[in-house]
Amino acid sequence: MADFLLEMKGIVKQFDGVRALDGIDLQVRAGECIGLCGENGAGKSTLMKVLSGVYPHGTWDGDILFDGRPLQAQSIRDTEAAGIIIIHQELMLVPELSVTENLFLGNEITLPGGRMNYPAMNRRAQQLLAELNIGDVNVVLPVKQYGGGHQQLIEIAKALNKNARLLILDEPSSSLTASEIAVLLDMLRGLKAKGVTCIYISHKLDEVAAICDTIVVIRDGKHIATTPMQGMNVERIISQMVGRDMSQLYPQRKHAVGEQVVFEARNVTCYDADNPERKRVDNISFQLKQGEILGIAGLVGSGRTELVSAIFGAYPGVSEAEVWLHGRRIDTATPLKAIRAGLAMVPEDRKHHGIVPDLDVGQNMTLAVLNEFAHATRVDKQQELHAIRGEIALLELRAASPFLPITSLSGGNQQKAVLAKMLLTKPKILILDEPTRGVDVGAKFEIYQLMFELARQGMSIIMVSSELAEVLGISDRVLVIGEGQLRGDFVNRNLTQETVLAAALAQSSPVSVPASAAPHH
Ligand SMILES: Nc1ncnc2c1ncn2[C@@H]1O[C@H](COP(=O)(O)OP(=O)(O)OP(=O)(O)O)[C@@H](O)[C@H]1O
Ligand SMILES: [Mg+2]
Known part of the structure; x- marks a missing residue:
């Protein structure tokens, strides 16, 4: 019996001109959960693609031993057969196919004669999702019916439907809500108890600290340190990652909010695409001052993304919004019109709307x-x-x-x-939906610094974020959305996470709406 379930030795991977992996060693014991940490571009995903056969043997240098035997996979099929299952950073589900079809893609249960055994697959799918505490999913519906968080959990269920000996999760939690993350972490603890070995990649270091036994840090394609989690803490992981101590997570504020209201959204309403009776956003209005950073908080599914999408002309269903810039009504019926009028938006889902x-x-x-x-x-x-x-x-x-x-x-x-x-x-109003999702601590700091500088130059910024700490660390003012309604509008002075959460969870009517400046038009 080998000491290690997995040994990667001297792995080198080059892309034309870029040495993404520069002689990395990685050793994983059976049953161990490794947290693989490093800044953006450090080489984490590349290392896992080498391991899982996405990059076939021969396209990189070095050796991989799995269970003591050389692994020379030509494709992801080969590594899956060996029990190495990877969940990629970007979702790989087919939106048009049903949940069941996705779960069994390439792995179908067939009847004698070769036809699909849908009843068996549906039953197994339902059972699997129930085990993962997401039994509310209807497995015969297309996957696109479900939001990002559920899709991510379905993706994980798909991986678990295969027989995993080594499970690799590359940023599995970036689109999950706090309660979905709790489900995920519970699930991982359960798998660990069953002896499944795992490699976990996340920029949410508190999760890594909560679930992993060992922390492996890589930087610029090189191995930096392997340390047992006992005796480690998040600060030490960060300093290993960035190569210096980072005493503060948020930069110094350089801007002051102007007096003048420059932007106003009135009566924004979004209707559910499938059920026009249902309002995803219900008549929300707010204002923005010059050089102000407005954070939008709320639970996932509360209507935050829908609200900013409607303002930017990017809401896929029917929506209404009256948008004013510098006292003039502007047309933001489509993103192109919105951009021409001086708005810009960085969407939450970069794979489908960003690049x-x-x-x-x-x-x-x-x-x-x-x-x-x-x-x-x-x-x-x-x-x-x-x-x-x-x-x-x-x-x-x-x-x-x-x-x-x-x-x-x-x-x-x-x-x-x-x-x-x-x-x-060169927008006047910049809308950022989850701007630091999947971004490392150092780069987050840089993005915040840039936001502060843009605000100092007079740009007004709307930032939707699921990370309450980030909302409170960056915003001048915080809007709280719950069930499509405005639940709070707070000046960010002595504001606490508890207050914001209480507003987000409140059943009705705004918790506190301080008198904001009267519209100037
Ligand atoms: N197909 C490719 N062609 C060229 N360069 C690549 C390719 N894939 C990755 N790279 C480069 O290799 C380096 C490592 O990228 P990788 O995706 O492994 O980083 P990462 O640690 O996963 O970062 P993140 O936390 O942002 O996901 C980066 O500099 C990246 O630009
Ligand atoms: Mg990556």
């Missing part, structure tokens, strides 16, 4: 402003490239070249590219 996977990093960034670089019939490539390089430097975006495909960037750096795209439109 165009077929384009390179630079092309993605200039998508919304191409006409700025167009002179007569020619696009000024020099000027365009100059703008792109400026944004890359400003955001400290890690890309070897702007000509690489956007999909080759690490998750957090893709997020920065989407932010760059919107900043290039």
Whole structure:
């Protein structure tokens, strides 16, 4: 019996010009739960893609031993057969297929003769989801019926439907609510008790600390440290990750909120796409002052994303919104109109609304402003490239070249590219929906710093975030949404997480709406 279930030795992975993994060693004991930590672009996902056969044997250097035997997988099928199951950072479900069909994709139960045995699969699916405490899912409905959090849990159920000896979770919790995360962590504890070994990747370090036995930190494709969690804490993980002590998680505030109301949304209402009787957002109005950062808090599903999408003309169903900028009514019926009028939004779901996977990093960034670089019939490539390089430097975006495909960037750096795209439109009002999802602690700090600087320059910012600490750390004012309604409007002075949560959970009418300045038009 081998000492280690898994040994990776001297793993080197190069992409043209980029040495993503530079001789990494990783050892995992049977039954151990490893927390794999590192900044955006450190190489975590790449290492796991090497391990799981996404990058076939021969496209990287080094050795992998699984259960004492060399593993030379040509594909993810080979590693799955060996019991290595990976849940990727970006969701891999097929939205049009039913929950059951997704759960059994490539793994179907068939009748003699080869036809699908749907009743058996549906039963097994229902049972599996019940075990995971998400029995409220109707397994015959298409997956797209469900929100991001449920989809993520379905994805995990899909992995558990296979026989896992080593389970790899790459950022599984970034789109989960607090209660879904609790379900996930419980589930992982259960699996650990059954002897399943796991490698857990998350930028939510308190989760890592709660669930993992051992912390492995990598930086710039190199192994930095392997430390038992006992005797570690989140601060020490962070300093290993960034290579220095980070005493504060939020930068110093440099801006003061202006007196003037610059933006107003009135009577925003969104109707459910499937059930027009139901309002996802119910007649919400709010104002924004010059240089103000407005945090929008609320439970997942409360209508936060719908609210900002409707304002930006991006709500997929029927919505109503009256939007005013500098005292003038503006047309934001579509995102393009909204951008022309001076709004910009970085969406929550970068894979579906943020990036165009077929384009390179630079092309993605200039998508919304191409006409700025167009002179007569020619696009000024020099000027365009100059703008792109400026944004890359400003955001400290890690890309070897702007000509690489956007999909080759690490998750957090893709997020920065989407932010760059919107900043290039030079908006008056910037809407950020979960701007630091999947972003490491160091880069979060940089994004906050940038937000403060933009506010100092007079830009007003609306930030939707599920992380209450972030909402309180960054916002000048906080709106709380619950069940599609405005439940609170707080100046962020001595405001506590408890107060915000209480408002979010309250049954009706706003908890406290301080008198805000009267509209000036
Ligand atoms: N297909 C690719 N082509 C070129 N470069 C790539 C490719 N995939 C990854 N890289 C580069 O390899 C490095 C490591 O990326 P990786 O996705 O492994 O980071 P990560 O640690 O998972 O980061 P994050 O926390 O942001 O998800 C990055 O510099 C990334 O740009
Ligand atoms: Mg990653």
